Every structure is written in C-alpha cells, then in structure tokens.
Amino acid sequence: MRKMLAGIRCFVLDMDGTIYLGERLFPWTKPFLAASRRSGRAVRFFTNNSSKNTDAYVRKLAGMGIDIPRGHMLISNGVAAMYMKARHPGARVFVLGTPLLREELAEMGINIxxxxxxxxxxxxxxxxxxxxxxxxxxxxxAGLPAYGLNPDLNCPVESGFIPDCGSIAKLIEASCGRTLTFFGKPSPLTRAYIVRETGFAEEEIAVVGDRLYTDIALADGSGMTSVLVLSGESKEADIGTMPGTPDLVVRDLGALIPLL
Ligand SMILES: [Mg+2]
Structure with a gap:
C-alpha cells in the first residue's frame, strides 16, 4: 500500500462520509491533513453537491477548524462551467438549481x-x-442540449437521505424521453477539471472517497489511484456489484496516515 502511494503528490478528498458526516468532523481528518502536509503532498477537496457554492463549503470547513484557500475547494459546478464555456461558448443557459448554484455559475462566466x-x-x-x-x-x-450537474441519486443527511440531482434528473428523463449528460464524479470531464485545477498529472493524484459509483469510478480506467474509505456509504461487500474498482480499501482516512 505504501508503494502504491509513493508516487502520489496530491490527494483529492471527497467530503461527506470521507472527512465528515453531516456536521460532525471525523476525529482523524485533521491528523490526516497534517500528515499529508508533512509528507509534502497537496490536498484538495471535491464534492459533487451542486446545491451549494465554493464560499459555502470554504465557510463550512472553516467552521470545523480547517482553513483552505478558495482554489482548493472544487465542486461539480466548476466542471459544468469549464465544459459549457468550451462546448457552448456564449450560450444562453437555463439553470434548474439553487440561487447559490446560479450565482456561482454566473461568476464563472455562464450567461444565465x-x-x-x-x-x-x-x-x-x-x-x-x-x-x-x-x-x-x-x-x-424541445431538443436543447441538456446536462445534469451530478449523477448522485441521494444525498446523505443527518436523518438519512434526501433526493439528489440524479433523482431529479430521472423525473425529467421520464417526462421528456431523453437522457441527460452528467458532470461531477465519475465523469471523465471531472478528471480533466481536477488535473487542470490542481496542476498535477493523473498519475500523481489519488482520489479518496466513500462511494464506489462516483468517487472510485472516477479513477476507473485512468492514471489516477483510488482509495475507498469505509467510513461512509459503500461497504466492502459492495465492491464488484457496481462501477468503481478501488486500488486501495481502508477503514478510514486515519488508516492512511502511517502509509504517508
Ligand atoms: Mg461521500
């Protein structure tokens, strides 16, 4: 396991189920961040959750005692903006989303x-x-190009789950008879976004997350290394039953500390 991480220069951490659960920071998160820093590795955060924006997440982390520059917080919102500007430059875009998402996309140069x-x-x-x-x-x-920010069916909350973007998209797909193209993990567009934003090559990046079909599947068939933590949604028994083949499986982020 140590050998597998030897060439890793940057960890891209999922948030819910990986560094915290709801509002509760895992006790091993800060020690992991400190150990990564000591080993000379960079850490970035990536969430698929497109209901909020960068500032909201930077504030949430700060509230937990984790201070990061804005540029270290990555969201599927940024992947969407990168793609739309390249593929549909100057396009007029209708957004079904929260005011925070619409604000952030506008700041990123999307004409809403x-x-x-x-x-x-x-x-x-x-x-x-x-x-x-x-x-x-x-x-x-009417046939307009249509995209979903993130394919997650459910979002974990303190009380269980609430329907996420993937489930809202299912309703739209059923009504319209069309399928949406998704950004966020596990889209290869997200890999390209992470490489662009971090400045590291795929081979230098390890993605760490608690969910096989998004966090881990992101690295499938790529140069990135994937680490499944069992502190959230996916259980060891789920491996092989859905997309996402982890390179490493550990109990939680804390278990990685001795390997750094
Ligand atoms: Mg998660």
Missing part, C-alpha cells in the same frame, strides 16, 4: 437566462419548484 435558452443545466435543486421543473422539461423536450 430565464427564457429562450440555448442549453439547460439541472442541478441538485433543494429549492425545487413545480413551475420551474415543468419549464425545464419544456426546454429539454
């Missing part, structure tokens, strides 16, 4: 409109409203 769009983005809209949902379906049914 309410009417006559050229493309549609569906996010993890915790402010979902039926009229906007129906309007989204109208645009997608």
């Amino acid at each position: 409109v309410e009417d006559a769009p050229d493309a549609v983005l569906v996010g993890f809209d915790t402010t979902l409203e039926y009229g906007r949902l129906a309007k989204t379906c109208d645009f997608i049914r």
Whole structure:
C-alpha cells in the first residue's frame, strides 16, 4: 500500500462520509491533513453537491477548524462551467438549481437566462419548484442540449437521505424521453477539471472517497489511484456489484496516515 502511494503528490478528498458526516468532523481528518502536509503532498477537496457554492463549503470547513484557500475547494459546478464555456461558448443557459448554484455559475462566466435558452443545466435543486421543473422539461423536450450537474441519486443527511440531482434528473428523463449528460464524479470531464485545477498529472493524484459509483469510478480506467474509505456509504461487500474498482480499501482516512 505504501508503494502504491509513493508516487502520489496530491490527494483529492471527497467530503461527506470521507472527512465528515453531516456536521460532525471525523476525529482523524485533521491528523490526516497534517500528515499529508508533512509528507509534502497537496490536498484538495471535491464534492459533487451542486446545491451549494465554493464560499459555502470554504465557510463550512472553516467552521470545523480547517482553513483552505478558495482554489482548493472544487465542486461539480466548476466542471459544468469549464465544459459549457468550451462546448457552448456564449450560450444562453437555463439553470434548474439553487440561487447559490446560479450565482456561482454566473461568476464563472455562464450567461444565465430565464427564457429562450440555448442549453439547460439541472442541478441538485433543494429549492425545487413545480413551475420551474415543468419549464425545464419544456426546454429539454424541445431538443436543447441538456446536462445534469451530478449523477448522485441521494444525498446523505443527518436523518438519512434526501433526493439528489440524479433523482431529479430521472423525473425529467421520464417526462421528456431523453437522457441527460452528467458532470461531477465519475465523469471523465471531472478528471480533466481536477488535473487542470490542481496542476498535477493523473498519475500523481489519488482520489479518496466513500462511494464506489462516483468517487472510485472516477479513477476507473485512468492514471489516477483510488482509495475507498469505509467510513461512509459503500461497504466492502459492495465492491464488484457496481462501477468503481478501488486500488486501495481502508477503514478510514486515519488508516492512511502511517502509509504517508
Ligand atoms: Mg461521500
């Protein structure tokens, strides 16, 4: 395991289930961050959760005593913006999403409109409203390019789960008879985004997460190393039953400390 991590220069950590659970920071997270720093490795954070923006996550981490520069916090929002600017430059984009998502995409240079769009983005809209949902379906049914911010079906919360972007997209797909293309983990677009934002090559990056079909599947068939932590959603018995083949499996982030 130590050999596998020897060439790793940067850890890209998932958040929920990996560094904390809801509002509760795992006791081994800060020791892991300190050990990574001591070993000369960089750490970045990546979440698929498109209901919030960069500042909200930087603030949440600061509230837990983890201070990071804005540029170290990566979200599927950034992947969407990178792709839209390259693939649909200057496009008028309708966004089904929270005010925080819409604000962040606008800051990232996306031209957000309410009417006559050229493309549609569906996010993890915790402010979902039926009229906007129906309007989204109208645009997608009319054949506009349509994308989902993150494919997660559920988001873990203190009380269990709440329906995430992937489930909202299922409803839209059923209504429109079309499938959405997703950003976020495990999209290869997210790999490209991580490489661009961190400046490290795939071979120098280890992605660490608690969910096989997003965090771990991100590294499948790529140069990235994947580390499954068993402190969140996926259990050891799930390996092989869904996409995502981890290179390493550990109890939690703390178990990596002696290997750094
Ligand atoms: Mg997670």
